[in-house]
Amino acid sequence: MELTIWTYEGPPHVGAMRIATAMKGVHYVLHAPQGDTYADLLFTMIERRDHRPPVTYTTFQAQDLGGDTAELLKTAVREAHERFKPDVMLVGASCTAELIQDNPGGLAESLGLPIPVVPLELPAYQRKENWGASETFYQLVRALAAPHAPPPAEPRPERPAGQAPSCNLLGPTALGFRHRDDTAEIRRLLEAVGVEVRVVAPLGATAHDLARLGEADFNVVLYPEVAHAAASWLKRTFKQPMVTTVPIGVGATRDFLREVAVVAGLEADSLVERMHTQLPWYSRSVDSNYLTGKRVFIFGDATHAVAAARVARDEMGFEVVGLGAYNREFAREVRAAAKEYGVEPLITDDYLEVEEAIREAAPELILGTQMERHIAKRLGIFCQVISAPVHVQDFPARYSPLMGPEGANVLFDSWVHPLMMGLEEHLLGMFQEDFEFGNDTLPSHLRAEVPNDPATANGGSPAGSAPVIPAAEPGASADSAVPASALAAEPDGDIDPEWNAEAEKELGKIPFFVRGKARRNTERFAREQGVVEISVDTLYEAKAHFGGR
Amino acid sequence: MTPSTPSTPTIPGCTNPPADTRDGAGPGAANGTGTANGELPVLKERGQREVFCGLTGIIWLHRKMQDAFFLIIGSRTCAHLMQSAAGVMIFAEPRFGTAIIEEKDLAGMADANEELDRVVTRLLERRPEIRTLFLVGSCPSEVIKLDLARAAQRLDAEAGGEVRVLSYSGSGIETTFTQGEDTCLTSMVPHMPPHAGADHSASRPGGTNGSAAARQAEPGTAAAPPTSLLVVGTIADVVEDQFQRIFGELGVGPVHFFPPRRSAELPPIGPGTRMLMAQPWVNDTMAALTQRGCERIDAPFPFGVEGTTEWLVAAAAEWGIGRERVMEVTAAARERGRKAVARHRATLEDRSIFFFPDSQIEIPLARFLGRELGMRLLEVGTPFLHRGHMARELALLPGTPRLSEGQDVDRQLDRCRADQPDLVVCGLGLANPLEAEGLSTKWAIELVFTPIHGYEQAGDLAELFARPLVRRELLEV
Numbered sequence A: 001m002e003l004t005i006w007t008y009e010g011p012p013h014v015g016a017m018r019i020a021t022a023m024k025g026v027h028y029v030l031h032a033p034q035g036d037t038y039a040d041l042l043f044t045m046i047e048r049r050d051h052r053p054p055v056t057y058t059t060f061q062a063q064d065l066g067g068d069t070a071e072l073l074k075t076a077v078r079e080a081h082e083r084f085k086p087d088v089m090l091v092g093a094s095c096t097a098e099l100i101q102d103n104p105g106g107l108a109e110s111l112g113l114p115i116p117v118v119p120l121e122l123p124a125y126q127r128k129e130n131w132g133a134s135e136t137f138y139q140l141v142r143a144l145a146a147p148h149a150p151p152p153a154e155p156r157p158e159r160p161a162g163q164a165p166s167c168n169l170l171g172p173t174a175l176g177f178r179h180r181d182d183t184a185e186i187r188r189l190l191e192a193v194g195v196e197v198r199v200v201a202p203l204g205a206t207a208h209d210l211a212r213l214g215e216a217d218f219n220v221v222l223y224p225e226v227a228h229a230a231a232s233w234l235k236r237t238f239k240q241p242m243v244t245t246v247p248i249g250v251g252a253t254r255d256f257l258r259e260v261a262v263v264a265g266l267e268a269d270s271l272v273e274r275m276h277t278q279l280p281w282y283s284r285s286v287d288s289n290y291l292t293g294k295r296v297f298i299f300g301d302a303t304h305a306v307a308a309a310r311v312a313r314d315e316m317g318f319e320v321v322g323l324g325a326y327n328r329e330f331a332r333e334v335r336a337a338a339k340e341y342g343v344e345p346l347i348t349d350d351y352l353e354v355e356e357a358i359r360e361a362a363p364e365l366i367l368g369t370q371m372e373r374h375i376a377k378r379l380g381i382f383c384q385v386i387s388a389p390v391h392v393q394d395f396p397a398r399y400s401p402l403m404g405p406e407g408a409n410v411l412f413d414s415w416v417h418p419l420m421m422g423l424e425e426h427l428l429g430m431f432q433e434d435f436e437f438g439n440d441t442l443p444s445h446l447r448a449e450v451p452n453d454p455a456t457a458n459g460g461s462p463a464g465s466a467p468v469i470p471a472a473e474p475g476a477s478a479d480s481a482v483p484a485s486a487l488a489a490e491p492d493g494d495i496d497p498e499w500n501a502e503a504e505k506e507l508g509k510i511p512f513f514v515r516g517k518a519r520r521n522t523e524r525f526a527r528e529q530g531v532v533e534i535s536v537d538t539l540y541e542a543k544a545h546f547g548g549r
Numbered sequence B: 001m002t003p004s005t006p007s008t009p010t011i012p013g014c015t016n017p018p019a020d021t022r023d024g025a026g027p028g029a030a031n032g033t034g035t036a037n038g039e040l041p042v043l044k045e046r047g048q049r050e051v052f053c054g055l056t057g058i059i060w061l062h063r064k065m066q067d068a069f070f071l072i073i074g075s076r077t078c079a080h081l082m083q084s085a086a087g088v089m090i091f092a093e094p095r096f097g098t099a100i101i102e103e104k105d106l107a108g109m110a111d112a113n114e115e116l117d118r119v120v121t122r123l124l125e126r127r128p129e130i131r132t133l134f135l136v137g138s139c140p141s142e143v144i145k146l147d148l149a150r151a152a153q154r155l156d157a158e159a160g161g162e163v164r165v166l167s168y169s170g171s172g173i174e175t176t177f178t179q180g181e182d183t184c185l186t187s188m189v190p191h192m193p194p195h196a197g198a199d200h201s202a203s204r205p206g207g208t209n210g211s212a213a214a215r216q217a218e219p220g221t222a223a224a225p226p227t228s229l230l231v232v233g234t235i236a237d238v239v240e241d242q243f244q245r246i247f248g249e250l251g252v253g254p255v256h257f258f259p260p261r262r263s264a265e266l267p268p269i270g271p272g273t274r275m276l277m278a279q280p281w282v283n284d285t286m287a288a289l290t291q292r293g294c295e296r297i298d299a300p301f302p303f304g305v306e307g308t309t310e311w312l313v314a315a316a317a318e319w320g321i322g323r324e325r326v327m328e329v330t331a332a333a334r335e336r337g338r339k340a341v342a343r344h345r346a347t348l349e350d351r352s353i354f355f356f357p358d359s360q361i362e363i364p365l366a367r368f369l370g371r372e373l374g375m376r377l378l379e380v381g382t383p384f385l386h387r388g389h390m391a392r393e394l395a396l397l398p399g400t401p402r403l404s405e406g407q408d409v410d411r412q413l414d415r416c417r418a419d420q421p422d423l424v425v426c427g428l429g430l431a432n433p434l435e436a437e438g439l440s441t442k443w444a445i446e447l448v449f450t451p452i453h454g455y456e457q458a459g460d461l462a463e464l465f466a467r468p469l470v471r472r473e474l475l476e477v
């Protein structure tokens, strides 16, 4: 048993959901209790998907356990097939159903549906989300592409003369960090150098697309955590070479193009020359001098962390003071990189351990996940997210890839921006007396929060606790940044109404991010009404007068 | 331990249905139709449910009782649920966590218990401020029959009075969303002290000689005079204080709230304690409290001006205070509430609304929206219908809405699309997809996480429903 407060990865069936949700015409029947349906909101809320994930949960209950949970599963599979008419079905169990051993895959296969049914065995007590995604993608690819495989001994036929080289892009999923934009960027880059992109999978792919994966000349593994297993199988089965350089940053994108040139039979230098990005010049321009030696701590999934370290040191001139990853499956890559940067690799999914390591390293910038963003806030350090797990704000409306030439521009802007804002820190130090810089006020770009007093910040609960769910982060509203005392001292021509003790106490119960507004409104109301002493009643009269919030 | 919540005790005269019928039908039973109070038919559904499990209650319970820690004994899924639902990670070490069961724990029971002891010991060393530790059961812990009740007893004895260790089920196979608060509160009831002067024999759990029960069994027996009021179900501190002031002015009291703000300070109870439900989901808790001799005051729920007034009137009556006096004391607040609600009437009047089941709060809110804002009720879904506790609400419900209990989410979505309501109240998994289909939605969960009780919040409550409609009219993209 392991005490866990926050987790970097969900259970493996959430990984399977990321594959099913990314694709078209796939349905996933998950033998699971009702509470597991929370996973839907990851997709509909964090990623703002406009469709429900294609998942049917059996939602068995305690009273079903003695009876026939197997029958429940068969009914769910049958009904899901009728209703959603998928081209392929995934069937598996979540952690609880794994314990009752109904063998969902076998049961579903016994129904003799007219479509391929892919049983998933995702051991929930050993594995996690990324592994689940990888295994699911691999099983799907195998099930759908294997019927089209050439005899094992047969060499891959030469690409006909005059036909452009072609590839598949493998790995992007639902809920992936910038997968949508990375995929568009790399497709654009490859097409610009004359490589045709046949299939992108799983994101946007159909069962039919997976069946014809073997047709392309080679595979590009954009996200090894998801696609390495499937691409390796394709390599063995269809003798398709795989391109494994992850094109994050200028150097890596150049290496990527060189690797593509080799497998596509193109001339490497001309490919690299045609790549345009601002990062090299921006990094060399004199104003970037102050970036030199900035201490940066990097943590994320192995692929993003290793890629970020290279950009940080070689392309920004930072000093890498920490490097780690939460997915043990790729620990080897992280260890190798850490050695190169002369730091101890941190391979852990214990959030508190990561926080401790960051505290010790005392970096000026953290490149991390959604979780490190919270660590950064607490420690007052700047942070940029470079890897899943993600939050709603990691899905920007604008085009914002990490990969390829535009990705390099995005990296420069997003990593350098907070450090430039760092100048404001000095001002803060100099003008501490300015009420806008009150004690609990962080620099504006660090988003204010009041971590020290849950009682007053939340007014008890259920209420008051910040509005829940992913979208919720205690707002950085202007009100929260302005200490109430400063406002109370605001000069005013009229006699200032006084707050009596009870009313003052009541005001303290109002969530901090609207408290300033409540105070101003109440005082305005009291002045208008000629009330000299503000009582609890005045507070609520004012609230009613101004219409609530 | 059997993988079950503290089951509903049988009480003479109790109108609470037995626990095992909480989902209306046995395994494999088809969806069916029954009636609520012999009036509105109830569509009982038994299919895929799109709801949270009871673990989610920890999100507000740990904020309410700040000296308590909630330790889920579960899987990575449970931990991930808490993280996804709690959303905000301001606190590095929040007052909840998950002891994740691993492969090696599944090998043998002795190991699992030792492991649990190890985790708890470390936790208590690290967090000396904890006064109550809840071991919270999950689906995995219940399926492998990990006896958390026994573990809690053992750990409680070991803690030597410094920390109280309790256990309850928040599992998805036993509890739906807010029922996790119900099972949590139920686990605390046996530890609530008898109030001064209470007949100790009546407070013996499991005894049938409680005065309330006795009185119900023998109609005509005089009620014990009220000695205190217990308001049951988590409400925001600020709302508690508002109610406390009103009760104070009315001369009703002493008033205690359950759960209390500090878990170590459980309110005293006994015969003479009158109970008001503040939340509709504390059904098992009410049954357990009844066993301790407390008596429920039959009242609607304090949502909206009308509900709040009737709730107060019902309580006041127990203290021999008449309706007129309640009206006098609450006049200003009622007027404020009425005005604040009226502000949203233009937006909501004659608009139709469809509730997916979520927290059991649906029926009282439908009553408020129907009666105070003139909304048309199409379907009112609830995960579980307690006929006794909901009787007053059902009687007030305007029109002939379709009442549904339980869920078959795909069929319900079909009905919803056919109805084309002006507003849909639903969970977060359904909201954006329905918006994309052109429907306006209100996140149901906000109704649990926002102060909406009482007069001062009545306008806020109306606004929660008005906002999506106002926004839709505002946007020109």
Ligand code: SF4
Pocket: A033, A034, A035, A036, A095, A096, B053, B054, B055, B074, B075, B077, B078, B079, B081, B137, B138, B139, B140, B170, B171, B172, B173
């Ligand atoms: S439904 Fe069960 S397994 Fe799923 S999160 Fe809730 S308690 Fe855990």
Ligand code: SF4
Pocket: B011, B013, B014, B015, B016, B283, B286, B287, B290, B296, B388, B389
């Ligand atoms: S309060 Fe509820 S549970 Fe208790 S006796 Fe009355 S109906 Fe039954």
